[in-house]
Amino acid sequence: MGIRIGIVGYGNLGRGVENLLRSNTDMTLSAIFTRRNPESIKPHDEKVKVISLNDIESFKDQIDVLILCGGSASDLPEQTPSAARWFNVVDSFDTHAKINDHLTSVNASALASGHVAIISVGWDPGMFSLTRLYSEAIIPVGETYTFWGKGISQGHSDAIRRIEGVLDARQYTIPVEEMVEKTRNGEQIPTDSTKRHIRECYVVAREGADMGRIEKEIVTMPNYFDGYRTIVHFITQAELQKSHSAMPHGGFVIRSGYTGSESSNRQSIEYALKLDSNPEFTAGVLVAFARAAYHLNQEGKSGCLTPFDVPPAYLLPMKREDIIRKFL
Amino acid sequence: MGIRIGIVGYGNLGRGVENLLRSNTDMTLSAIFTRRNPESIKPHDEKVKVISLNDIESFKDQIDVLILCGGSASDLPEQTPSAARWFNVVDSFDTHAKINDHLTSVNASALASGHVAIISVGWDPGMFSLTRLYSEAIIPVGETYTFWGKGISQGHSDAIRRIEGVLDARQYTIPVEEMVEKTRNGEQIPTDSTKRHIRECYVVAREGADMGRIEKEIVTMPNYFDGYRTIVHFITQAELQKSHSAMPHGGFVIRSGYTGSESSNRQSIEYALKLDSNPEFTAGVLVAFARAAYHLNQEGKSGCLTPFDVPPAYLLPMKREDIIRKFL
Numbered sequence: 124m125g126i127r128i129g130i131v132g133y134g135n136l137g138r139g140v141e142n143l144l145r146s147n148t149d150m151t152l153s154a155i156f157t158r159r160n161p162e163s164i165k166p167h168d169e170k171v172k173v174i175s176l177n178d179i180e181s182f183k184d185q186i187d188v189l190i191l192c193g194g195s196a197s198d199l200p201e202q203t204p205s206a207a208r209w210f211n212v213v214d215s216f217d218t219h220a221k222i223n224d225h226l227t228s229v230n231a232s233a234l235a236s237g238h239v240a241i242i243s244v245g246w247d248p249g250m251f252s253l254t255r256l257y258s259e260a261i262i263p264v265g266e267t268y269t270f271w272g273k274g275i276s277q278g279h280s281d282a283i284r285r286i287e288g289v290l291d292a293r294q295y296t297i298p299v300e301e302m303v304e305k306t307r308n309g310e311q312i313p314t315d316s317t318k319r320h321i322r323e324c325y326v327v328a329r330e331g332a333d334m335g336r337i338e339k340e341i342v343t344m345p346n347y348f349d350g351y352r353t354i355v356h357f358i359t360q361a362e363l364q365k366s367h368s369a370m371p372h373g374g375f376v377i378r379s380g381y382t383g384s385e386s387s388n389r390q391s392i393e394y395a396l397k398l399d400s401n402p403e404f405t406a407g408v409l410v411a412f413a414r415a416a417y418h419l420n421q422e423g424k425s426g427c428l429t430p431f432d433v434p435p436a437y438l439l440p441m442k443r444e445d446i447i448r449k450f451l
Numbered sequence: 452m453g454i455r456i457g458i459v460g461y462g463n464l465g466r467g468v469e470n471l472l473r474s475n476t477d478m479t480l481s482a483i484f485t486r487r488n489p490e491s492i493k494p495h496d497e498k499v500k501v502i503s504l505n506d507i508e509s510f511k512d513q514i515d516v517l518i519l520c521g522g523s524a525s526d527l528p529e530q531t532p533s534a535a536r537w538f539n540v541v542d543s544f545d546t547h548a549k550i551n552d553h554l555t556s557v558n559a560s561a562l563a564s565g566h567v568a569i570i571s572v573g574w575d576p577g578m579f580s581l582t583r584l585y586s587e588a589i590i591p592v593g594e595t596y597t598f599w600g601k602g603i604s605q606g607h608s609d610a611i612r613r614i615e616g617v618l619d620a621r622q623y624t625i626p627v628e629e630m631v632e633k634t635r636n637g638e639q640i641p642t643d644s645t646k647r648h649i650r651e652c653y654v655v656a657r658e659g660a661d662m663g664r665i666e667k668e669i670v671t672m673p674n675y676f677d678g679y680r681t682i683v684h685f686i687t688q689a690e691l692q693k694s695h696s697a698m699p700h701g702g703f704v705i706r707s708g709y710t711g712s713e714s715s716n717r718q719s720i721e722y723a724l725k726l727d728s729n730p731e732f733t734a735g736v737l738v739a740f741a742r743a744a745y746h747l748n749q750e751g752k753s754g755c756l757t758p759f760d761v762p763p764a765y766l767l768p769m770k771r772e773d774i775i776r777k778f779l
Binding site for chain 2: 139146399403406407438448
């Protein structure tokens with residue numbers, strides 16, 4: 124039956140993990156844990172148990188790795204350290220500024236229980252972070268720029284939805300084409316991401332709401348929109364559903380540096396993602412690192428790791444000699 | 452003084468490593484080892500010793516990691532296992548078909564002496580291999596294609612130079628644009644690399660040589676040109692020096708796959724390199740993995756590793772919390 128996986132949270136990310144486990148034959152989905160009424164969830168495979176999150180501790184001997192599919196704002200800061208008391212865990216914690224705090228609290232819990240936790244597994248943080256690290260290690264002199272989009276930012280969409288008079292909203296993050304071109308040509312550009320991205324918002328307002336006020340509240344919102352070029356469109360709920368219900372995303376990391384005795388040779392690396400489904404891609408990264416968490420724990424490791432601490436070979440369900448033959 | 456580095460071989464790659472060590476302040480270049488007359492080599496920093504390769508064993512307590520900068524055809528199969536008896540080593544062994552044999556022989560030597568060896572460190576094998584591995588681990592259903600070029604292939608240039616009547620030659624490997632576009636659009640293309648690359652040759656023939664015969668010998672050469680679309684230009688030595696003496700290279704790895712319950716969401720990853728200097732880029736990868744070899748050995752590891760076995764954080768001269776803050 125392979126590695127026994129549990130999923131916590133059955134939103135877009137949780138369903139993405141469930142789907143991916145069907146392409147990963149060394150793993151089995153054992154149970155889905157939810158804060159909702161378990162009866163309300165119908166997993167793809169009827170044999171998979173759906174359990175109240177309150178009862179999770181009693182499954183500690185039936186799950187090898189728990190994949191936490193909640194949000195970074197309120198779910199993961201509490202769930203990951205709590206779950207690491209009983210399970211190997213992976214999460215996609217993505218509040219960059221709070222990663223060190225999260226790591227400290229998860230590490231204490233995982234070390235005490237002898238489990239492996241791997242946090243901040245996704246694409247940013249995650250694959251983009253790995254690209255930034257590798258690129259700077261191998262080209263020490265240069266600049267690295269990360270561009271996000273075009274894609275829907277869930278956090279910014281949520282922030283718009285909290286404004287009085289807004290019924291629904293989607294926010295696209297879009298790289299400024301001129302900045303992208305400059306970066307590809309090796310020119311220096313502002314490191315401030317507000318100068319490198321446009322924020323385009325599709326907003327459904329309540330009938331009679333003051334659109335002028337809503338627009339002003341959006342474009343001046345500190346930390347989210349203030350400082351960015353922000354474009355606001357008011358549309359109907361029907362239009363939003365029809366044209367903006369998919370979850371595409373993507374972006375790229377570019378490192379541009381110089382080598383040689385005169386620093387005259389330009390060397391550049393570009394890592395680009397084009398994703399039809401942001402949560403399904405993140406799910407793929409989580410599943411691969413869940414495999415690594417299991418094998419590292421089997422070898423006696425414990426504590427909180429990040430993608431930077433995992434030897435890449437641990438991500439694949441193959442023998443070392445086959446990995447070398449196929450990929451090296 | 453940091454990690455004490457030795458360089459074996461003072462060609463383009465060795466000089467690239469020498470230059471890079473000046474941007475890596477945690478390392479010091481202690482000595483350059485050569486098969487040539489040491490007097491004939493003038494290192495950039497006059498204080499660096501230049502030593503005959505025959506005397507290398509006597510430096511075993513003065514060097515922490517040896518970076519082997521020879522060729523895969525005849526140097527490394529002998530030098531890497533030999534040097535691993537006395538040193539931690541890294542090399543850029545790139546004969547894909549013989550990597551497992553090389554690993555076996557280096558591993559025996561490194562295990563016996565208690566050193567760490569990391570082989571096949573460069574861009575392919577190396578960074579492209581890492582991209583192929585990570586990409587397939589996180590998108591299990593899909594296809595991965597590697598394109599090389601546009602750039603000069605040293606092995607193919609050498610093969611042309613061995614033909615009777617040829618004085619000098621450069622061979623550019625060029626991806627077929629139509630195949631690149633198809634791959635980016637998610638279409639399947641031939642896995643056979645002969646259908647995906649063009650080989651363009653600039654040849655200096657001896658006066659009076661039979662150009663028709665030379666061209667025929669090139670385009671029909673098995674393993675090198677046979678099966679490829681091959682274009683041959685005859686030019687003068689002066690033209691070759693003027694227009695074809697740089698060492699650019701590059702290429703890209705594209706993975707295109709599908710996720711979701713209907714496999715209807717396309718997910719794609721593209722990793723692209725554009726290098727003004729192929730050997731200087733490879734040098735950067737070698738230096739980063741040399742750092743990892745040193746720290747892994749300090750922790751008690753020994754034996755032969757590949758880039759797949761190295762946790763990325765080991766590549767940087769920074770504390771873990773700083774790496775997390777800056778890159779995650």
